[in-house]
Amino acid sequence: MSRGARVVLILVALVAVAAVLFWRYGAFPLLPSRGGGQTEFEGPRVADAADVAVPAGYEVEVVAEGLTFPTDVTFDEQGNVYVLEAGYSYGEVFTVPRLLRVSADGGKDVVAEGESGPWNGVAYSDGSFYVAGKDGDFGAILRVTTTGEVTTVLGGLPSLGDHHTNAATMGPDGQIYFGQGTATNAGVVGTDNHAFGWLERHPDFHDVPCDDVTLAGLNYQTENPLTDADDNVTTGAYRPFGTASTSDQVISGAMPCNGAIMRIEPEGGEPELVAWGFRNPYGLAFAPTGELYVVNNSYDERGSRPVYGTGDLLYRVEEGAWYGWPDFHGDLQLDDEDRFGHATAPAPETLLSRHPGSPPAPAAVLTVHSSSNGMSFSTSEVFGHVGAVFIAQLGDMAPQVGKVAMPAGFKVVRVDPDTGVVIDFMVNRDPSGPASYTGTAGLERPISAKFSPDGSELYVVDFGVMTMSEQGPAPREGTGVVWRVVPAGGGAP
Amino acid sequence: MSRRRAGQRTASALVAATALVLAGCGSPYRGEPLGTAPALDTQAQVDGRALFDRYCSECHPGGAAGLAPGINNKPLPGWLVRAQVRLGMGAMPPFSRETISAVELDAIVAYVLELKK
Numbered sequence: 273m274s275r276g277a278r279v280v281l282i283l284v285a286l287v288a289v290a291a292v293l294f295w296r297y298g299a300f301p302l303l304p305s306r307g308g309g310q311t312e313f314e315g316p317r318v319a320d321a322a323d324v325a326v327p328a329g330y331e332v333e334v335v336a337e338g339l340t341f342p343t344d345v346t347f348d349e350q351g352n353v354y355v356l357e358a359g360y361s362y363g364e365v366f367t368v369p370r371l372l373r374v375s376a377d378g379g380k381d382v383v384a385e386g387e388s389g390p391w392n393g394v395a396y397s398d399g400s401f402y403v404a405g406k407d408g409d410f411g412a413i414l415r416v417t418t419t420g421e422v423t424t425v426l427g428g429l430p431s432l433g434d435h436h437t438n439a440a441t442m443g444p445d446g447q448i449y450f451g452q453g454t455a456t457n458a459g460v461v462g463t464d465n466h467a468f469g470w471l472e473r474h475p476d477f478h479d480v481p482c483d484d485v486t487l488a489g490l491n492y493q494t495e496n497p498l499t500d501a502d503d504n505v506t507t508g509a510y511r512p513f514g515t516a517s518t519s520d521q522v523i524s525g526a527m528p529c530n531g532a533i534m535r536i537e538p539e540g541g542e543p544e545l546v547a548w549g550f551r552n553p554y555g556l557a558f559a560p561t562g563e564l565y566v567v568n569n570s571y572d573e574r575g576s577r578p579v580y581g582t583g584d585l586l587y588r589v590e591e592g593a594w595y596g597w598p599d600f601h602g603d604l605q606l607d608d609e610d611r612f613g614h615a616t617a618p619a620p621e622t623l624l625s626r627h628p629g630s631p632p633a634p635a636a637v638l639t640v641h642s643s644s645n646g647m648s649f650s651t652s653e654v655f656g657h658v659g660a661v662f663i664a665q666l667g668d669m670a671p672q673v674g675k676v677a678m679p680a681g682f683k684v685v686r687v688d689p690d691t692g693v694v695i696d697f698m699v700n701r702d703p704s705g706p707a708s709y710t711g712t713a714g715l716e717r718p719i720s721a722k723f724s725p726d727g728s729e730l731y732v733v734d735f736g737v738m739t740m741s742e743q744g745p746a747p748r749e750g751t752g753v754v755w756r757v758v759p760a761g762g763g764a765p
Numbered sequence: 766m767s768r769r770r771a772g773q774r775t776a777s778a779l780v781a782a783t784a785l786v787l788a789g790c791g792s793p794y795r796g797e798p799l800g801t802a803p804a805l806d807t808q809a810q811v812d813g814r815a816l817f818d819r820y821c822s823e824c825h826p827g828g829a830a831g832l833a834p835g836i837n838n839k840p841l842p843g844w845l846v847r848a849q850v851r852l853g854m855g856a857m858p859p860f861s862r863e864t865i866s867a868v869e870l871d872a873i874v875a876y877v878l879e880l881k882k
Contacts, residue, residue, distance in 0.1 A: 298855010299834075325798035580856070581832060583823035614856040637823050640832040678830035691815050694822060696796035703794040703829075 300675070301615050307641075307670025308679030308705040309740030317707075317737055317751040323714035324755065325701045329656075331760045332698070335731065336374045339752030340367055341389075344646060344720045345731045346396045348418070351724065354396070355380075355733065355754055356403065359389025362669070363738070363745035364469040371401060371416055374754065384420040392554075393439040393646070393720075395448065402538065404440040404450050409474070411437030413448055413536060425540045429528050430455065432474045434465060435552040435569075439646065444562050447535040449546065451553030451566065454531040455479045457575045458551075459598030459623050461513040464575035466497040467672075467744060476512045482529035482548035483594075485510070488625040489519030492576035507576065509598065509623040520625060531597050533566060533589060549595035549631065555647040555720075560659055564589040565635070565689060567644045567663055570601060573674030577620045579612050580674065584644040585634035586661070586687060596631030598623050603633045636692040641668035642681030646720025652727025655759060661687050662697060662730060664718035667706055669740055679705035684721050684732055698732060698757060708737050716751065730757040793837050794829055795880055803879040813876025816869050820860060828880040833857060837881060843874045 273281075321332040341358040348354070352373055359369025369386035371394065384401075391405035391414075401416040407424045411431025415423050425448070431437045435453020443449050456465060461478050465471040475498055487509055496505045496514065508517020528534060532548040533556065552569035559565060567586050571579035582601040599606055599622050606612045606620050613619030638644045643666035650657045665681035682705060684698035700707060700714035707714045720733040736751030795801050805811045817828075824833035833856070841849070847870055853859030865873070 298857065300856040327797040328800065581824060581858075608858075610853060610858040637819055639826040640823055642826070642831075674832075676832050677834050680826065680831040692819055693815050694818050694827075695802075696798055696827060699794075699796060699798045701799070703796070703799065 298615070303675070303677060305671040305675035306678050307676050307740055308667045308682050308709050309669060309738055309745070310671070311705075311709045311739055313708045313737050313739050313748060315737075315748065315751070317716070317748070317753075318713040319734075319753045319755075320713035321755070323701050323707065323712045324698060325703075326698050326757055329760055330757050333756045333758065334378070335754040335756045336378045336380060337753050338750050339372075339380075339736065339754070340749040341365075341735060341747065342719070342733050342752040342754065343391065343735065344393045345722050345733050345754060346394045346401065347725050348396055349725075351726075353731070353754075354383065354394070354401065356391050356394045357752070358391050359386060361390075361735075361738065361745070361747035362468070363747045365747050365749070367749060369405060371403070371420075382420075383418065384416045384422050386414070386422060390436050392436055393441070393450070393556075395440045395442045397442045397538070400538070402440045402442070402448050404437045406431060406437070411452065413437070413440055413450060415538070425538065426528075426536050426543055430477075430480055430530050432477045433470055433479075433530075434468055435554075438552070438554045439556040441556040441558070443535065443564070444558060447537055447544075449533060449535045449556055449564065451550070451556055452528060452530060452532050452534060453552035453554070453569075454550075454597065457572050458577040458579055458620060459509040460492050460576040461507055461511070462492065462576035463494050463497055465513070471513060472498065478512050479510050479530045479598075481510060481523055481525045482527065482532050482545055483525035483628060485523050485525070485628065486625045487517045487519070487521045487523060488621070488623055489517055489521065490621055490623055491516045494576055533564075546591060547589050547593050547595060549593075549597045549600075549628065551597045554643075554645045555663060557648045557661060559649050559661070559689065560651050565647075565649075565661060567638070567647055568595070569643055569645075570640070571606075572641070572672075573617065574672065577623075578617050578674070579606060579620055580614050580617055581612060581640055583640045584638040584642055586636040586638065586644075586663070586689065587632065588635050588689065590632055593632055594628040596627075599627060600631045602637070603631050634692075635689045636687045636694055638663070638685070638687075638694060639665070639680045641670060641673050641676055643667060643669070644681070644685075645718075646722065646733065648722045650723065650727065650730075652723070654726075654728040655723070655730065657686060659689070661689055662721045662723075663687060664721040664732060666717045666719050666735060669738075669745060671742065672740060672744060679709060682706045682709075682715055682717065684718050684730075698755075706737075708739065715755070716753070728759070731755070732757065793835075795827055795837055803876070803882065805876070805879065807875065809872045809875040810879050812869075813872035813874070813879075816865070816873050817876050820865060821873065824857070828877070836877065839881070843878060846874050846877055 411429030433455025
């Protein structure tokens with residue numbers, strides 16, 4: 273063989289090897305993350321409806337600006353608009369949780385203030401507001417009167433971790449339904465929870481299942497950020513940080529629990545379990561049929577048990593069912609190496625030796641890391657799309673939650689719960705990311721979408737600017753906005 | 766699987782890999798708010814959209830980039846799209862016939878090709 277032929281052969285071999293490596297591992301390990309928060313923001317935030325796009329036949333308006341960490345909106349019998357400010361944001365920024373009345377000119381009057389946040393969701397019924405919030409360190413359902421008196425309907429909820437008490441929602445049965453998030457990403461307390469900030473404050477906190485579960489006995493070794501020493505600790509599922517689990521160990525279920533939907537009478541009493549096995553059931557809404565739906569924030573690629581590639585899921589809630597956390601994504605088990613791992617991170621092993629049930633299939637699959645949150649169903653022919661659910665997507669928190677190729681979320685989607693079809697409804701005119709990412713004056717981080725009482729207008733709560741860096745989230749106070757989408761000309765398109 | 770068929774699949778995957786690199790992440794947006802939603806003229810495309818939203822949109826929302834690169838401007842013919850779905854690539858998992866049937870994959874490809882227009 274001539275020298276030239278040998279060179280060609282070697283080159284062909286090298287190209288073939290490179291191509292096979294690319295096929296096997298792809299470009300994922302090499303590409304940088306391009307999350308929507310991975311940008312600079314100088315401020316001030318400007319909100320301009322002209323930079324927001326909705327389908328033909330609809331118009332966008334700005335209702336209120338200058339809000340600090342708004343999370344939800346509700347309405348009284350007169351159609352007055354009330355917006356909730358959380359009083360806390362990821363990034364460990366603590367402010368005062370508030371309920372504000374918004375006037376037609378965008379003015380804001382304080383109805384009530386709380387002592388600790390986050391206040392994540394609010395419903396109005398029969399002269400009272402019901403807030404998914406906090407009482408002291410713990411999660412709570414609060415009642416707020418129109419004169420601003422705050423009392424606790426239910427306290428002691430396990431909201432000391434990554435995820436909190438969400439989405440106080442009035443059911444057709446007159447009970448308050450709410451979601452309770454998990455302490456952790458995937459069942460194991462780790463250094464990611466220290467980065468969140470809460471592990472330092474509550475070093476013994478961990479997830480509590482709603483019913484007894486039996487562990488496989490898997491343990492995870494990490495450094496110990498709670499000490500100055502160069503030491504490591506071993507932590508098991510459903511155990512405090514630094515406490516190992518054993519094979520066939522039974523973790524007792526208890527109420528209230530993590531990763532669940534619960535309900536309670538407006539007068540208080542003991543909470544009742546509706547369904548469990550969720551990670552962060554953030555959005556709850558009743559369909560016109562009376563069926564309860566939930567949108568569940570799926571796993572992140574972080575911590576001791578990172579999970580790759582799990583989009584948020586919309587479910588039609590089956591009473592009493594177990595929805596799979598911490599071992600399933602939808603009805604798929606997580607130990608599928610092809611699906612939930614990649615070249616630099618293996619798929620997680622199964623934590624439970626016996627599963628409490630077979631998780632139901634989702635009604636719709638939403639974008640990975642989109643943080644699909646507050647939602648409501650259209651019930652009005654005036655607005656149109658009756659029976660569809662409109663879901664606000666806060667947008668990714670990359671790189672903290674994992675890497676993304678481009679910003680994910682930062683919009684409102686319309687979902688057909690029967691077919692699972694997901695259609696964008698409200699996006700930025702430059703749809704490649706939040707306004708702070710694209711240098712425009714459109715949406716930042718939509719966190720709730722709620723229809724007015726007559727169903728003719730869709731209110732979209734925009735949490736505001738939250739940039740991300742390797743050090744974590746940097747939320748900006750005073751950048752929250754409430755938007756409104758109305759049919760152009762007053763009728764359905 | 767025959768050696769010849771395996772070779773064809775490997776070749777398909779190599780071409781797909783090259784095309785992916787060329788395509789990059791900057792996929793054009795397709796959606797109702799900007800008046801760029803794909804026109805679904807056939808039942809296969811309508812079925813394909815629902816299947817795409819179940820299996821693909823999680824990482825390629827509306828065909829644009831998200832967790833994974835966008836595919837709306839991916840310069841691949843249908844048979845290479847099929848090959849990538851069956852074989853997977855890098856962080857993208859393979860989807861077997863048990864998960865996505867041949868008929869369903871045809872519908873997904875019909876929709877994906879419409880997304881490119």
